Amino acid sequence: MRTFLKSFEFAIRGLKHLLLKERNFKIQFTIGLTVLTLSLLVGLEEWEFLWILFSIFFVLSLEGINTIVEELLDFIEERYHKKVEIVKDLAAGVVLLGSMFTVIVATIIFGRALFGISRITGLFFGIILDAFLFGLGLFGGGKR
Numbered sequence: 001m002r003t004f005l006k007s008f009e010f011a012i013r014g015l016k017h018l019l020l021k022e023r024n025f026k027i028q029f030t031i032g033l034t035v036l037t038l039s040l041l042v043g044l045e046e047w048e049f050l051w052i053l054f055s056i057f058f059v060l061s062l063e064g065i066n067t068i069v070e071e072l073l074d075f076i077e078e079r080y081h082k083k084v085e086i087v088k089d090l091a092a093g094v095v096l097l098g099s100m101f102t103v104i105v106a107t108i109i110f111g112r113a114l115f116g117i118s119r120i121t122g123l124f125f126g127i128i129l130d131a132f133l134f135g136l137g138l139f140g141g142g143k144r
């Protein structure tokens, strides 16, 4: 029977794969580390720091799940398939949704800590930034 420690070793192997081989995960991990460092430097309140920490792990977990979906689908069907396209797009959409949430959390919290703006103004800027992200997705794609 596999010991608990052995399962832990497999999990670490999975994390190493994400960190070394997955471009999007690496980018998000780097952004997460930068935000974490900034959080420590600007002296957030405890609950603010916890929300930032949650957001970082949330997006990284979603990106990890997105990678699992992509790997599975590439294994099952290498060729173009409409269903694969839909499922991969759905998984990517979920990551985008999580990222949009994180952007709002970040503008509310860092807006106050760095620029002294109110939470409602931070929320407003977060929504603007999200709309911008959304627009990038809408106009950046086009036909493949």
Ligand SMILES: Nc1ncnc2c1ncn2[C@@H]1O[C@H](COP(=O)(O)OP(=O)(O)OP(=O)(O)O)[C@@H](O)[C@H]1O
Binding pocket: 022, 023, 024, 070, 077, 078, 079, 080, 081, 082, 084, 085, 086, 088, 089, 092
């Ligand atoms: N086999 C396929 N059939 C149909 N559409 C696909 C297929 N593979 C990829 N796509 C389309 O291409 C998009 C990007 O897929 P891809 O697997 O390259 O993901 P990615 O986000 O670019 O990740 P990575 O950079 O890790 O490869 C998908 O969202 C989907 O729309």
